[in-house]
Amino acid sequence: MPLPAFMTPKRLQFRIVALFLGLLLVVQLASLLLIGNSISVNARSAVNAELRTAERVFERLLAQNAGRLTDAARLLASDFGFRAAVASNDGETLASALANQGDRIGASLAVFTDARFNLKAATHDGAERFLPTLRQLATAPDATQRLVLLDGEPYQLVAVPVKAPLTIGWVAMGFRIEASLLQEMQQLSSIDVALLTQRGSPPRWDVLQSTLDPAASPQLVEQWLLARETQATHQMSQKERHATLTLTDDGGSRLSGQLLARDMPLGREGEPQTVAVLMRSLDEATAPYRRLQWILLAFTLVAIAVFAVVSVYTARRITTPLKTLAGSARRLGQGDYEQAVPARTDDEIGELAQAFETMRLAVREREGEVRRLAFEDGLTQLPNREQFRADLRAAIQHAQARNEPCAVLMLDLDRFKHVNDVLGHRFGDRLLQEVAKRLTQEARRSNDVVARLGGDEFAMLMPSADIALALGIAQRIQRAFERPISLDDHTVDLGAGIGIACCPAHGVEADTLVSRAELAMYAAKQHQLGVKVYDAALDMSSDESLSLLSELRTAVDRDQLRLYLQPKISLATGAVLGAEALVRWQHPQRGLVPPGKFIPFAEQTGFIRVLTGWMIERSAMVLRQMNAGAPALKISVNLSTRDLLDQDLPAKMQRLIDTLALNPGSMCLEITESAIMDDPQRALQTLERLHAMGFKLSIDDFGTGYSSLAYLKRLPVDELKIDQSFVFNMERDLDDAKIVRSTIDLAHNLGLNVVAEGIETAKAWKLLQALGCDEAQGYFVAKPMPEALFADWIRDWTAPQVQAVRLDTDFSRLAL
Incomplete structure (x- = not known):
């Protein structure tokens, strides 16, 4: 069973209650301690005052006894009959007079001696033992009375001279100090008295008379001796000579507990010491205050209980709203x-x-x-990728529950990047908004969901749609895109690649359907199919590509790449001028992988920069070997779009020049028109820096991209390469031949060298030679070969003899 909140240490209620009660307890305990200490101090002070008063009372009692004894002795010493008896040495009369006078005052002892302290008469047997004390008392100038021990009993003794007129003797009288005197003292002052003296051999302290029970005497002596030792150690004065004694209750003792005691010495130095110990019980002195303390303690307990209840109530008043707020905070958190x-x-x-x-x-x-x-595209207000995935998951569940199909359509616009770059991003955003409007208003059904997944990629979810219906909607989209879009005096033709995947035919998971629709969309764009429905062959190709891409990352480190060279020949002289560097991948399991299998993926992922770096470095090493003691040859290396946009490329090339002592003029860097058009300004900056370093620059595949004479004029290039598609067809198509001739003339007019690639026949060789093309490259010359075979091939090379090759009349006129 869980404890209440105010009893759980980690809870705020407990801390509030504990704080309040703790403060109360501290205050009350401090009060009780202060009160108790004050009572103890006051009680000790009062008891000490009582002991001092009792000391004076006891001295007064002893003085009164001494006065009575002195008066009786003087009366007897002045009696004429007594002096006559002294003169006649009448012992019986003297003894009778002493006894009568002693009985009258209650004296315990009466003695008469002559002037030389010889005993003449006494009322006590063994009075001779008093004579030394009597001599001292009589001869002491300031002595009036003396306390002596006789047979272990204390006596108060006085001596008076008998004169006639000279001293003829001494009368001594004394009282035995009995318990009654001490009892009288106890009744007068509530102070207990004990007489202690040293006796025995060796001398030891013992109790002569006491108001305490005899059973307490040994404890009293032991405690008193300890107190005397403490007083002697601390060198306390007579005023301060009071001590605390502790007596235990042995079953019959009237007085027990703590007692305050004060010493009252009764003897003189040189005589057996006798001390009167005056005692007062501290417990009895503080007894009147104990009831008050118990009342205070009871009040404290009641106050604690009341305070605890009030504290718990207060804590709950504080914590209950906090609990409510905590619950609200948890709901907000959820x-x-x-x-x-x-x-x-x-x-x-x-x-x-x-x-x-x-x-x-x-x-x-x-x-x-x-x-x-998070779930809406800010530009088009369509659902975004996350919302589309959630809607697709819900649609799949709904379709499975009703045993119905559903379809996903993926769409990617054609040439959008070029439009964005040429006309600006603001125009591109408005174009995307117009595309979204056409998709939602003209293509979709009422329950279809159109989403923008990012960039120029859109998707459509079609509940209860099979493949046939999905194809129909795709055709509706294509019809909607047949009309150009006019914005700001610009007319843009729309086109798109569309991929379709259906549930359950192509998968029952949302991510699976989206990825397979994307595969179909990419296949449609790659093969210019317009619309493509997913099939398993696409997935196998994709898996193989992913596997190749993963393995390609380690191909450089494991030395699996190979450099191949395809010769470039002077059409005028037939001499070998150099070669184009190509890369091949010698896979340990797949064998020789052609570039078309891995170069596109390397370009997409950016790994193409690593491949380019390897090719440039390897080509430079081959150049150094080939050009040692031989005619200078050139090697051409292709640069991709990512390479051209790499601002560090010139610095990397400079390090290569410094490391390998490379002549920059022996290397030609080939770039495509499309690579330049992706970011013309950055591309121009990079090309200018490379050209300033001495590298030759060539436009590859000229005539297939976004050819622009304005850009061509600004570019610091040295060479144009006519795309092989024109070279392939120029033997059969006069228009292609005219394009080739125009390109050659244009390049020469601009001061550029012209290379024709893709020459596969002697007729093409002869025609290009007649048109004034500078260099030739193609299978008619040689296929790409490993770098190790290139030197031997050069030695064996002889220019082809094409004098016997005849050109058609139209082509002959073209060459004139």
Whole structure:
């Protein structure tokens, strides 16, 4: 069973209650301790005062006894009959007088001696033992009375001279100090008295008389001796000579516990010491205050109980709204922004609740905005990729529940990047908005979902649609795109590649359907099919491409790449001028992989830069070997779009020149027109830097891209390569031949060298030779060969003899 909140140490209720009760306990305990200490101090002070008063009372009692003894002795010493008896040495009369006078005052002892302290008469047997003390008492100038021990009993003794007129003797009288005197003292002052003296051999302290029970005497002596040692150690004065004694209750003791004691020495130095110990019980002195302390303790306990109840109530008043706020915070954390946060009080907690409510409203508003931004395309207001995937998952579940099909259509616009680059991004955004409008208004059904996945890629979800229906909607999209879009005096022709995948035929997972529709879309664009339905062959090709791409990343490190060279020949002299560098991949399992299998993926991923770097470095090494002691040859290396946009490319080429002592003029860098058009400004900057370093530059596949004489005039190129598609057909198509001749004339007029690639026949050789083309490259000359065979091929090369080759009349006129 869980403990209540106010009993759980980690809870705020417990801390509040513990704080309140702790403060109360500290205050009450401090009060009780202060009161107890004050009582103890005051009680000790009062008891010490009582002991000092009792000491004076005891001295007064002893003085009174001494006075009675002195008066009786003087009365007897002045009696005429007594002096006559002394003169006549009448012992019986003297003894009788002493006894009568002693009985009258209750004296315990009466003695008469002559002037030389010889005993003449006494009322006590063994009075001779008093004579030394009597001599001392009589001869002491300031002595009036003396305390002596006789047979272990204490006596108070006085001595008075008998004169006639000279001293003829001494009368001594004494009281035995009995328990009654001490009892009288105890009754007068509530002070207990004990007489202690040293006796025995060796001398030891013992209790002579005491108001305490005899059983307490050994403890009293032991505690008193310990106190005397403490006083001697601390060198306490007579005023300070009071001590605390502790007596235990042995079953019959009247007095036990702590006692304050004060010493009262009764003897003189040189005589057996006798001390009166005055004692007062501290427990009895503080007894009147104990009831008050118990009342205070009871009040404290009641106060603690009341305080605990009030503290628990207060803690709950504080923590209950906090619990409510914590619950509201948990709901907010779980995404529930609909339930309002209650504010029941006007205090600080109420203000906190109001702040929570303000936060809830603000978060709900922002959450709605975030959800809109997260699941809606900001440009077209169509669902984005995430929302489309969620809708597709829901559609798949619905289709499976009803045993119905559903279809996904993926669409990617043609030439959008070029439009974006030429006409600007703002125009491209408006174009995308118009495409979204046509898709939603002219192509989709009422329950279809159109989404923009990113860039120029759109998707359509078609519930309850099979392949045939999906193909029909795709054709509707194509018809909608047949009309050009006119924006800002610009007319743009639309085209798109469309891929289709259906559930359950092509998959039952949302991501699977989307990826397979994309595969079909890419196949449609690659083969210019317009619309393509997914089939398994596309997936196998994709898997193989991914595998090749993964393995390509390690091909450079494992030395699996091979450099192939295809010769370039002077059409005028037939001499070998150089070669074009090509890369092949010698795969350990797949064998020799052609470039078309891995170059496109390397360009897409950016790994083409690694391949280009390897080819340039390897070509430079081959150039250094071939040009050592031989006519200078040139090697051409292709640069991709990513290479051309790499701002560090010139620096890399400079490091290569420095490392391999390369002559930049022996290397020609080939770039395509499309690579230049992707970012003309950056491409121009890179080409200018490379040209300034001494590298030859060539436009590859001229005539197939976005040919622009304005750009061609600005580019720092040295060479044009006529695309092989024109060279292939020029033998049969007079128009292609005319294009080739125009290209050659244009290049020569601009001061550029012309290379024709794709020469496969002697007729093409002779025609290009007649048209004034500078260099030839193709299978008619040689297929690409490993670099190791190139040197031997050069030695064996002889220019072809084409004098016997005849050209048709039209082509002959073209060459004139």
